[in-house]
Amino acid sequence: xxxxxxxxxxxxxxxxxEAHVLRYWEEELGIEVPRNEMGHRxxxxxxxxxxxxxxxxxxxxxxxxxxxxxxxxxxxxxxxAEKTEVSVVEKAQVSPVVSSGDKMEQFHTIxxxxxxxxxxxxxxxxxxxxxxxxxxxxxxxxxxIMRLRDEKExxxxxxxxxxxxxxxxxxxxxxxxxxxxTPVVKLKxxxxxxxxxxxx
DNA sequence: CTTGCATAACCTAACTTCGG
DNA sequence: CCGAAGTTAGGTTATGCAAG
Numbered sequence: 001x002x003x004x005x006x007x008x009x010x011x012x013x014x015x016x017x018e019a020h021v022l023r024y025w026e027e028e029l030g031i032e033v034p035r036n037e038m039g040h041r042x043x044x045x046x047x048x049x050x051x052x053x054x055x056x057x058x059x060x061x062x063x064x065x066x067x068x069x070x071x072x073x074x075x076x077x078x079x080x081a082e083k084t085e086v087s088v089v090e091k092a093q094v095s096p097v098v099s100s101g102d103k104m105e106q107f108h109t110i111x112x113x114x115x116x117x118x119x120x121x122x123x124x125x126x127x128x129x130x131x132x133x134x135x136x137x138x139x140x141x142x143x144x145i146m147r148l149r150d151e152k153e154x155x156x157x158x159x160x161x162x163x164x165x166x167x168x169x170x171x172x173x174x175x176x177x178x179x180x181x182t183p184v185v186k187l188k189x190x191x192x193x194x195x196x197x198x199x200x
Numbered sequence: 201c202t203t204g205c206a207t208a209a210c211c212t213a214a215c216t217t218c219g220g
Numbered sequence: 221c222c223g224a225a226g227t228t229a230g231g232t233t234a235t236g237c238a239a240g
Contacts, residue, residue: 009209019210024226041210064224 004045011043015051025054029068 012019033041
């Protein structure tokens with residue numbers, strides 16, 4: 001199965017969000033988006049999944065900062081997910097509204113403790129939920145494996161790019177004997193834009 | 201084959217809106 | 221008033237197509 005690469009327009013359609021929003025999230029959430037030779041962003045299926053998660057969290061009322069924290073934790077080693085159930089629950093308690101402030105942090109800690117105790121007391125009741133968490137972990141493991149595969153894939157693309165570029169260089173050498181043409185073309189383009197702006 | 205033109209898609213940076 | 225979350229503006233680049 002070949003890894004899919006999506007341009008920003010395709011990705012935005014896939015997740016039903018505007019392209020500028022994706023760029024905004026990229027900037028705000030510190031998402032690393034690789035670029036192609038043209039400098040255009042390209043997204044993988046992993047990015048799509050991440051964006052879907054972001055949308056989901058936003059729908060729950062999370063602020064971008066909280067979402068960022070959540071994503072950062074997800075990026076940790078998969079083994080990290082093998083902590084106790086309580087820690088998994090704690091993860092889910094990232095405040096949807098508040099992202100800073102000592103008092104709120106204290107409140108958050110207290111609330112986390114209360115919830116943890118309640119969970120311990122009602123462990124049996126939560127059996128089905130726990131299984132949900134487990135499957136969540138499986139997904140995280142899958143994501144990690146996918147990411148490793150992506151990286152390999154990306155490396156392959158880079159090598160391919162290099163090969164293409166050196167090939168093009170060799171062939172351009174000749175073509176660029178007449179290369180003085182290129183700046184001329186650019187000047188012509190500029191002139192065209194100038195004229196079209198003048199018209200409007 | 202080359203040129204000219206229109207259009208689509210992309211980019212960054214500045215700006216606006218809105219809730220607390 | 222301020223920060224978060226978007227939106228808009230202005231410019232560049234790629235691509236497709238018709239005409240010379």
